[in-house]
Amino acid sequence: MQAPRDAVERAEALREEIARHNHAYYVLDAPTVPDAEYDRLFQDLLSLETQHPELVTPDSPTQRVGARPAPEFTQVTHRTPMLSLANAFGEEDVFNFDRRIREGLDCGEVEYAVEPKFDGLAISLTYREGRFILGATRGDGYSGEDVTGNLRTVRSIPLRLQACQGRQVPQFLEVRGEVLMLRHDFERMNERAREAGEKAFANPRNAAAGSVRQLDPRITARRPLRFFAYTLAGLEGQPMPATHAEVLDRLRGWGFPVAAERAVVRGAAGLLRYYDEIGSRRAALPYDIDGVVYKVNRLADQERLGYVSRAPRFAIAHKYQAQEELTEVLDIEVQVGRTGAITPVARLKPVFVGGVTVTNATLHNEDEVRRKDIRIGDTVIVRRAGDVIPEVVSALAEKRSGSEREFVMPQQCPVCGSRVMRLPDEAVARCTGGLYCAAQRKQAILHFASRRAMDIEGLGDKLVDQLVDQDLVKSAADLYRLDVATLAGLERMGEKSAQNVVDAIGKSKDTTLARLIFALGIRNVGEATAKDLARHFGSMEALMAAGVEELQRVRDVGPVVAESIAGFLAEAHNREVIARLEQAGVRGRAEARTAAVLQGLTFVLTGTLPTLTREEAGAMIEAAGGKVSSAVSKKTSYVVAGEETGSKLEKARALGIAVLDEDGLRRLLGK
Ligand code: IVH
Secondary structure, three states: OOOHHHHHHHHHHHHHHHHHHHHHHHOOOOOOOOOHHHHHHHHHHHHHHHHOOOOOOOOHHHHHHOOOOOOOOOOOEEEOOOOEEEEEHHHHHHHHHHHHHHHHHEEEEEEEEEEEEEEEEEEEEEOOHHHHHHEOOOOOOOEEEOOOHOOOOOOOOOOOOOEEOOEEOOEEEEEEEEEEEEEEHHHHHHHHHHHHHOOOOOOOHHHHHHOHHHHHHHHOOOOOEEEEEEEEEEOOOOOOOOOOOHHHHHHHHOOOOOOOOOOEEEHHHHHHHHHHHHHHHHHOOOOOOEEEEEEEOOOOHHHHHEEEEOEEOOOOEEEEOOEEEEEEEEEEEEEEOOEEEEEEEEEEEEEEOOEEEEEEEEEEOOOHHHHOOOOOEEEEEEEOOOOOOOEEEEHHHOOOOOOOEEEOOOOOOOOOOOOOEEEOOOOOOOOOOHHHHHHHHHHHHHHHOOOOOOOOOOOOOHHHHHHOOOOOOOOOOHHOOOHHHHHHOOOOOOOHHHHHHHHHHOOOOEEHHHHHHHHHHOOOHHHHHHHHHHHOOOOOHHHHHHHHHHOOOOOOOOOHHHHHEEEHHHHHHHHHHHHHHHHHHHOEEOOHHHHOOOOEEEEEEEEEEOOOOOHHHHHHHHHHEEEEEEOOOOOOOOOOOOOOHHHHHHHHHHHHHEEEEEEHHHOOOOO
């Protein structure tokens, strides 16, 4: 069956819009829409394609969810081998490299294109007529595995090339680069795996490699993979650029992310300056790197220099020191978090790694300690990557003397003495003391005051420690009763800073409902869910009155989250805190209620409207939370009809669906 023309056009328009947002996010690093809006566009396309399966194309963003698993990967032979790079470990090696280049080219100072050496997995991507057709791993350099289905799920890999610099997309293109995980994505993924009692990955590199070489693309689709391009291995249908720097610009134009840190420098001195500069920024980069790569910039010169065995003469990788060091575990203690989670922490003999002295490292949970078999007294490898919390990678069992002790999870909370419990399906053990436990109370208050919650400046952990320890604050509501005199009497607090804190607390009363809900610290309610709840319910009273069923009507709220919200709100203590917050004047403004007036409603547009185009009307409906569909069905809430309507209007009448004209739509939107 042929899909109606407006469906074909709408699908194409959605695909283009999604591709544009993807490009803005992954290549330009400048998101153009909030995640929720992106998800909505995606869902619209998905439902359109479900209604009209003939609209699905292999390069549709919906295909990024992953196809069926394959029994095994097929081998592909690379058109040109995927080479490795020679390494430089010190200045001497860099001077020698530069000298060899100058001798080889018989010239003076050389221009180099320089960029980070990504610590991920090398892959090759092939495009014909602008469409992604093949993705392969490096393998042994001559042939690798066909991982096209997996790579299709990586959102930063364009499925369709963009035209750039006034040229058509090339007939044929082979791009090479690295698949990796950004550090913060890696941390979040591991955190979730641990919470679910699953195995965590040792580092982003292993996680990326494991995800690409997954036989089930649906699993790959759930992993936060990124791609960065670093070379052009084949181009047909248009001339090659003259330099590597131009290659990277062209790649970016086609829609591939490239390193933001790329540069062009001159001579060995320029190389070494770049090495130092990136070295000093290494810890703050969003991804792990293990060095920088220097490439002769002019491609004609690269050609002249050629190759030795399996590496190019025109390029070299200058490596950095590893971000892993050896040290000793002096003790394993536990920390109590906001939700009572008990986290084992290794106290380490101080060691300098990745630019800082590390004395503590998280061991995440009991199972991780067992799995890695880390004992008190062990010699261990500590890893620190960027601003990530230091981590114990593994213990060197061969260094044991026999006097090492195993970690035992305490039966009682070290802070409040309550029983420690671990539910059978949870990876973490928790203190059952709830807000009776001072550690949990402190964390709950710190969370309440945090920047993305009530944003109370100056309420840091030292102050919260004192407030809780001296029983001045038992719950967040008590904050609003603090006065300058009380605060000024505390350690490290003067009159002035006490006044500032009181002012900041006062200022926080004027906040949004979403922030207030997030600030309450309900388990499983992050910022995004808090926003959805605020939008759906519009007031704290409405939220408190909602049962589990109503809660599940909120977008992305499933049974687990609904239970945890209902459980929290059923607790007398929590209700009292909310009531006292309200008495203190903390209410939480409902924001942009109009934004969701059409939430849950589906519209079909037909005919020519007097002043709006169909796209404009559709955009207004979507901006108000409604959905636009192309076909009338029992699920349609309204048909918006203009002049010259056809079968849709008839069908709407037959099904008894309400029909609006443009004015009716505007009234519904409150305009
Ligand atoms: S250029 C002709 N540039 O390092 C050589 N490689 O040891 C093409 N790598 O397998 C490589 N970042 O996976 C190049 N910016 C970068 C790189 C990079 C990481 C990896 C690549 C290759 C290995 C070479």
